[in-house]
Amino acid sequence: MSDPIIELKDTKLHYKIGNAVSAMMGLSTTVKAVDGVSFSLRKGESVGLLGESGCGKTSMGRILVRLEEITGGSARFEGDEIGDLKGSDLQRFRSRSQMIFQNPFDAVNPRYSIRKTLEEPLANAKISRSTWHQRIIDALDLVGLGDPEQFLERYPHQLSGGQLQRVVMARALILEPDFVVADEPVSMLDVSVRAGVLNVFRDVRDRLGLTAIYISHDLALVRYVCERTIVMYLGKIMEDGPTEDIVHDPLHPYSQALVAAVPTPHVDQSHDPLPIGGGAPDPRNPPSGCVFRDRCPRAQLRCADEVPQPRRIGTRLVACHFASV
Amino acid sequence: MDAPLLSVKDVSIAYKVGALDIVAVSNARFDVPQGSIVGLVGESGCGKTTMARALTRVIADNARIKAGQMQFAGQDIVSLSEKDMNSLRWRDIAFIPQSAMNSLDPVYRVEYQIVEVLRDRGGLSKSAARKRAVELFEMVGIDPGRLRDFPHQFSGGMRQRAAIALALALEPKLVVADEPVTALDVIIQRQILDQLRSLQRELGLSVIMVTHDISVVAYICDRTVVMYAGKVVEDCDTATLLNEPLHPYTMGLKNAFPDLHSAGTGILTPIAGSPPDLANPPPGCRFAARCPFATDQCRVEEPMLTEDAPGHFVACHRAVEAAALREEAKQPGTWGTAA
Amino acid sequence: QDPIRTIHLLSRPQAAQPAEFQAIQLIAQEWRKLGLDVEVDVMPWSQMANAVWYNRDDWDVTAWQMTGRPERSDPDEIIYNLFHSSTADKGYNFIGYNNPEYDKLVEEQRVTVDPEKRQKLVIEAQKMLDADQPNMMLVHPQQAFAFDKTVFDPATVVDQSGIGIRSYWTWLSLAPTGEQKDVIVNSSDNVIAVNPLYISGVTDNWLTELIYDRLYRVGPDGLPTPWAAEGHEWRDEKTIAVTLRDGLKFHDGNPVTAEDVVFSYQATTGGEAPMYAPFGQNITNIEIEGDNVIVFTLATPSASFLTSSLAKINIIPKHVWEPILADLSSKEENAESHQEEMPIGSGAYKFVRWLPNEEIVLEANADHFNAPKADRFILRIVPNAEAALGMLRSGELNFLTDFQGDPQVLITAADEDGDLQVVSTVDIGFRYVAFNLRRPPFDDPAFRRALSSAVDRRLIVNAAFKKFAVPSNSVVSPALEYWHAADVVDGFKAGPDVAKSILEEAGYGGVGERLAYPEGVSETLGK
């Protein structure tokens, strides 16, 4: 087995709410967006990060491309602590680790033409100017924008959402990175064009041998692009394993609910009541012990006292005291 | 079968933007039977919200219902006087908006907003209205103790439930729900859908459910109306629609949707191209440009919405060949080449 | 020949002193015609005072003024203080005039008690100043005041020589003709204090004059007349005995005794009232003879003693002030910072109420030996000149005592209104331009005379003072007829040509182009 390209150990990202003065007075509160997460990715692996809104998926992605500094644990990229990278190392990291943003309309500067948007990473990586044009054409071609020349001088508002999302993808891929975080890249797109973007994503990942993290709250989409899935809840990992296994036989009660809740385009689907009720608790004030316990149908006294550690069950890691095959 | 509760006939609605007329809904025609849930699906911008809002006749300043009728319990909503329409609103037709956060007034407690409608529109006394508010909250599964919260203190799911409670306050005959679960997580989405469904059964309501998600339609709707670029292209019971669609757009939509429980991860197929400009729609079938089966006829002659089988309406020149086209549509290659 | 450096001419802002500002603009314009490079520096009073008083070496020329106060009815204060060499360092002779002959002359008039002899000396002094031109005298302004003649009997208004109708005497004799029995007057300055031991401001003085009696007062004719005193007697050149009037009472009912008078004089010189102190400085001893004669012994003979001391110092109640002064003697503060809640005097009006920055109300003292005809004297603070005039016309004021604007406007307004009467009087005070005699070229009398005669005073009178002034060439106002040297003014020749010929005669070069020093004199102050 090759060395992991990404390795997280007990990674934490806590946001302080309140200003400097309130911090001085000890009045601020913390949101534990990512709270003690460990996993690693091998080269070429693509992982779906699944979970409810606010569970820390985006925060996790941002750590991996160094948009946030972690507050605890470690987060390594090819063995180097991401937060400690400096100078040319950082520069190198910047060209090897990329992010595809959720909202394509927001992710490109409205005043920049498509050409200028795509030139920015090339300029930063000090790539010789003579090759720029070709690389831009290649990148656009790669993301399936046929006849790239016609897009170069256009401005973002002159493109459709699907086209723009491909431009965003092209920008992430133009430096041929090794690792990509895609944060809900299709959630802002229309149903009929989603499939196209997803296909491009799959295709490019396979062709470039990318290591990828795909963030979504939609299990059906995750299943479409990732062979492995990590289920998060309130900043913690609940279950981590092959996507097909989780879809067909979720072990964690939360995963089970998640799978059961996804509607399918069939009239004869199950209408059974969900195993869990309620909504996610306030992240500033999570329950003690297992964060899921207050909604868990299987919760017992032990769950309130003891934080369940991830256990290996078959192909999977599950953080539940009672999970079993 | 009873007469439908609502019968929309040849409704056209246009927005005026500068000198242009954007016909967001043209010649829409569908029925909502008594006590059923009707889904309204289609791509973004195809006119779903416009259609739904027209049923309350509270439409944008620049919008106008240009033609058609909307027969509701014997009255035509289009030609009703403003006064009569106003008395119809909420007592007979209630509305659940997509974003409940923005539809609740942030400066009033939720209770006030429910009581307001009960008193102003339902004629209840203050104390009776309060009692009813408690009932409503219990009905939608929120702790009545939270009635005195402000909207922002609610989570997304609670807000959506509060909006449902508000919609049910006056026991309307018809509830129009505009994408009530789109912004929510799957688990909450499922809870809300279940709730809506059971309330609908209990109260004998009719519901129009606007959505772009055919899984949601599959889960909850009795009948489904598919819209494309302002037109109704297909309208039938949901099972038929999903299993034996007649319109190529419906077939394409199905292909583009991931299915969690299908065996294996079959390739998803996008519908290439984009919808036409509504200010200047092309002649013929509006889907023709993206349709892999379009013929020359399709490009010049507009297909009419016809009842192909009992209760199954479709607007396609090639509807008779539908069975064959369905097979062809399952091949991914079919769609990649279009447009 | 060395060109003369740029001369800086100081003036106060137009908003504060419109006439002065205009005059300075005109003067600068005329001087430039001689080839002098002139720059006008406008600054508020505080800055100007700082520049001129405290940095006596550092300025060239400044606009200045002496205001008319009753005690200036005696010429001594002006001809002595302004020009005697002893006051050049710290005192009023800020221009640095030093003429031993002049010193002798004014010292002599000081101690000459015989009026006729003294008159000659005073006129001699004015001639000497004319010859030297230490100052460029501009005008004696004509102060204009107005009142509502439907409210007050115009015959009862007293036009005090050199002071005008806003005089103490008017407030006593002014007779209301109808319902309105209050005299409502205005001031643009805030009242700072009502304090008999503090010379806090011109306006404040109107009030202390009314609330407190003095032994003498400067009469409508400009000469001292007995007031709280019945009369005086010079026992020798340095001893004077004053008899106190009978039956005087303070506002709190206590009688005014010789003891109170002595206390008042001692209080002013006792160190707690530094601003009044100079007026009692000359007194070496005070004694009471019998129960109503007060005998003052002076250090030197003083011709102006009646005016500058007896008519200046307020009589204050000993029973009120003795404990206050005793308390203050151990503190940093002095009597000037003590504001009584309810000032007590023996004057023709009693203090009633003070609303800061708005109004002060006094009420007639019916028990006074010269009780006023009006009921109350109300002073309103109105900083805006336009508003003051508007208020006079609307009846919010009925006596305009402070008018900073153009008198012609006042007259026009009175004509239109019909109810108003305007009276204007030539002031004892005067406006002038002071040269810094310490600095060349102003140390040269010829140069000063040239600059002074460069400007025809009619221009200043007409243009800056809108004809409400008389041309001046003497520090003694024509209002003080007895002391005024008319020849000095009449004989003064002015005009650009006069100035040019004086300059050429004195050897100045480049007249009309870039004015330069005479041969052999070089610029020592230019850069």
Add this chain to the structure above:
Amino acid sequence: MNSLKPLLIRTLQLALVLWAVVTILFLMFRLMPGSPLAAYIDPTFTEEQQEALIRQFGLDKPLWQQYFTYLVNLLKGELGYSFRYRAPVAERIWLLLPNTLILTFSSLIVAYVFGILAGAWLAWRRGSRVEVAALPVVLATRAMPEFWLGMVLLAIFSFSLGWFPAGGTRSAGTEYSSLWALYTSADFLSHLALPMLTLAIYSQGLPLLLMRSNMLDVMKEDFVTMAKVKGLSSYAVVVRHGARNALLPVVTSFAIAVGYQLQGNVVVESVFSWPGLGRELVAAVLASDYPLAQGAFLMIAIVVIAMNLIADLLYTFLDPRISHA
């Protein structure tokens, strides 16, 4: 408890701000050229008298000691000793502050009542001729120098028409048993009318424009549309839901406006001979009475700072989104 924390922090911050303002003020007045007492030392004074005066005002001590004394005195509520009045500064300020506050508040209340109503009305009549004509007029009222407006009003309503007195707070020599009797008397109100009107005309533009644009925004909000869909009366829609929401920022702007108005009063008080703090400040500066000028300045600054705090608080308490967060 929760809503008290930010209040505490805010107050603490403002205390710091106040200290900074006080320090700036001290330095400003002490570091200016020339002796501060220059204008008050009569040339006839002996050295000894002059020194006594300097000592009396504490100007003989080193700067840091003066500063320290100044701070200590401030804490005791003492603002020093006026050069000119030879009296405690605080005493004079307390006498004048009520006049200034009455003028400020009455004019702002009139301005806000008018501005809010007119603003809502203009929003409602959007696009009409009245609106098109009214806006430039409103903008122009804010472009007038206040003293100019005051003078023009004075000329018209006092000098020409004689409807209102030209200055002061009451007719000469009138006496009132209490402040309340004064403030409710016709005499006082007629004196108040013109200065108040001047300030009100100048100030109404802000609430008017703010109300108008907020109202336009709010009327586009979903909840207003929903109110219409609910079939509520137009009154309920426009006033209960529209105006009520639009009002929030307008009300908070009131507190800020008090601060601004107080500064602007300087000019209007001079025009209308109003015995207030602003005029005193100008007079004190003109007369080089630094302790008094400093005190008046500080008092105005305190009101301004307090109003900033109140604006924050109002905002917090009036907007449930913040107060109950």
Add this chain to the structure above:
Amino acid sequence: MPETVADTHESGVARIFAAIRLPVGDPFALAGLVIYAVFIVTAICAPYIAPYDPSEILYTADYDLASDLPPGAKGHLLGTTSLGRDIFSQIVWGARSALLVGFTAAFMVAFIGSIVGLLAGYFGGWVDAVLMRLADVAFGIPFLPFVIVISAFSEPSIWNTVIAMGLVLWRDTGRVIRSQVLSLRSRGYVEAARVVGSSDLKIILRHITPNILPLSFLYGSIAIGWAILTEASISFLGFGDPDAISWGFMLQDAFASQALARQAYYWFIPPGLAIILVVSAGFFISRGYENLLFPKLGR
């Protein structure tokens, strides 16, 4: 929401206009721009337009001033002042002072405010804390009294107003720009630029600054009005610069010469109108921005 950007290749001026997104289409803004244009031209060409030196005292032959002349008399278009100066020439030259004061003050306010806002918003942390506390202090300083004190301590000059504005009024701009920068900083394309390795400087200059320019310009155009009004008030209170002919000085001169009592309306109406026009122009322009900054207002 995607913003509209001009696609065509623009000339230099058009580019500047586009950068600050000058709302030329808005009728209000257009009116404001026209007023500014007239005013700037007047200021620049003052020596050619004005028939007299504005501070020259004009007299008649017999030592009388050519003062108090009503409009039209003896070739004086708007008459003369009580000191015999030509009012029309003063109005024309006054435009120059107003332009100098207004534009420098606006520049100071916009420039300082933008820099502060950029630094505080972009870097956050202690930079932000320090700058925003400074802004709090500036908010605590009453502006007009501050100008009065500054003017009293220094030589009377029209620049006092400018200096005071530079010292105090950057606060409003600074705060607004800071919050704008805060929101821009979390915009997807700024984060994207960070991820693709753009330096802070580059991000500030290329992605953030262009977006705050309109705001700076907006606050600048309001500051022009503030400066002119403040200068006028300062003159009125007697702290003005008597050597610089400004409209505020003219008003002060008019009231000091009792324009009202004399009914000499021609002394204070023209400078008053000039001030109102130019200050309104700033407001008109900023109103144009309102439509642009908050497009949902529509029109």
